[in-house]
Amino acid sequence: MTASRHDRPRGAGIAYRYSIHDEIMQHRDRIDLLEISTEDYIVRERRLGADAEMRLLGEALDQFPGVAHGISLSLGTVEPPPEWYLRATNRFLEDSGLRIFSEHLAFHSVDGNDLTMFLGMPFTEESVRWIASKYEAVKASLGRPFALENVTYLFPVPHCPLDEAIFFRRICEETDASLLLDVTNLFNNSQNHGYDVGEFLDRYPLERVSQIHLAGGFLTDQGTWEDSHSEPVMEPVWELYEEVIRRTNCEIVILERDSKFHPFEKVVADVDRAREVFWRCRDAEADFVPKDPFHGVADSLISLNPDVPEFAQLKGFQRAMMARITSGDYRAFYAEDPQRAAADVGLTDETWRKRLAHCDLGSMDRLAKSWTAILKQEDEVQSAYESSEWAAWAELLDEPDTVASQ
Ligand SMILES: [Fe+2]
Ligand SMILES: [Fe+2]
Structure with missing residues (x-):
């Protein structure tokens, strides 16, 4: 593997979206680097409808150093990592x-149902051990260590012995993972779940932070912060960002934006501000060591067994929680006889059953509603795709593995 501009990305940049390709190219002197969402290129329907031959992406990566960010691994799920995902x-x-590369420390997919919204992990030792084993398996398959990102979660799982800061610390003790600290997610969670962010940072493994995300959201009528990636970064998040930059050796900062791209000047103004803080606190000439060195691709996936008794209750909890969100029949069953409904998916331990029983009902209800909307949208996307010329074209592709179907 020869040296490349992507070995040592450094500075503050933006999450690349092909819809703002031209704007990014026009502002190249104000953007240090790009983060590429792998999802846009490994999911057949998304890639074929946008930048099928990766021509725009190639042009962008000729101009900017880049890092990759995945979204559909569902690292926390007690199931093997999806083969299609690793291959693609x-x-x-x-x-x-x-x-x-980076991914999320969360779970969102169980028994083939993908919520596409992150659920917070139960902060327990079983979760630490499961995440550590699965991280090692994915690392071996991808041939590189990767960074783990903290997510915004609707509710914390109750009755857990650890909190999020210690949970991350324990995972760092068990693995060589670096951390992608999403400062906006941290701010949102501290506001929405009522904890002190300074005290959190004192216990969180800041020494492992290699990347930062910044994004803007909004305050809902219910008084909670929404992680919408649609607004300028909030003032308290900027303060937190500067503190994290000062207290870590992080070298990669990415502004995430998924909508309201225009006027682009307003978006790039947030990159300006992120760069100003970054370069004020870093030595531009420093000879630093990248936090995620490339190790070469491993031959095979190391053994990972989601069926051992050690993980049975975590798995049962995840299956029951997902069934309560995605199945009206299971919800009715659970309402009538929670003990039997839990046992039906292997959840027998009293403490774990209590964790499931006391999860925030309003949030569960909200997730169930959004699941119904997801199914409807998936149907619409699928029928639009099937009737498009891209579907016919995809059939003719010589290499069916080039883009995988989720
Ligand atoms: Fe992310
Ligand atoms: Fe993020």
């Missing part, structure tokens, strides 16, 4: 030449 991500990283 490996292929994408090879094709794009990107070296640095």
Whole structure:
């Protein structure tokens, strides 16, 4: 593997979206680096409808150093990592030449149902051990360590012995993972779940932070912060960002924005501000060591067994929680006889059953509603795709593995 501009991305940049390709290229002197969402290129329907041959992406990566960010691994789920995901991500990283990768420390997919919204992990030792084993398996498959991102979660799982800061610390003790600290997610969670962010940072493993995310959201009528990626970064998040930059050796900062791109000047103004803080606190000439060195691709996935008794209750909890969100029949069953409904998916331990029983009902209800909307939207996307010329074209592709279908 030869040296590449993607070995040592450094500074503050923006999450690349092909819809703002031209704007990004026009502002290249105000953006240090790009973060590429692998999802846009490894999911057939998304890639074929946008930048099928990765021509725009190639143009962007000729101009900017880049890092890759995945979204559909569901690292926390007590199931093996999806084969299609590993195969397609490996292929994408090879094709794009990107070296640095990150994913989320959360779960969102169980028994084939993908919520596409992150659920917070139960902060327990079982979760630590499961995440550590699965991280090692994914690392071996991708041939590189990767960074783990904290997510915004609707509710914390109750009755857990650890909190999020210690949970991350324990995972860092068990693995060589670095951390992507999403400062906006941290701010949102501290506001929404009522904890002190300074005290959190004192206990969180700041020494492992290699990347930062910044994004803007809004305050809902219910008084909670929404992680919408649609607004300018909030003032308290800027303060937190500067503190994190000062207290870590982080070298990669990414502004995430998914909508309201225009006027682009307003978006790039947030990148200006992130860069100003970054370069004020960093030595531009420093000879630093990248936090995610490339190790070469491993031959095979190391053994990972989600069926051992050690993980049975965590798995049962996840299956029951997902069934309560995605199935009206299971909800009725659970309402009538929670003990039997829990046992039906392998959840027998009293403490774990209590965790499930006391999860925030309003949030569960909200997730159930959004699941119904997701199913409807998936149907619409699928029928639009099937009737498009892209579907016919995809059939003719020589290499069916080039883009995987989720
Ligand atoms: Fe993310
Ligand atoms: Fe993020």
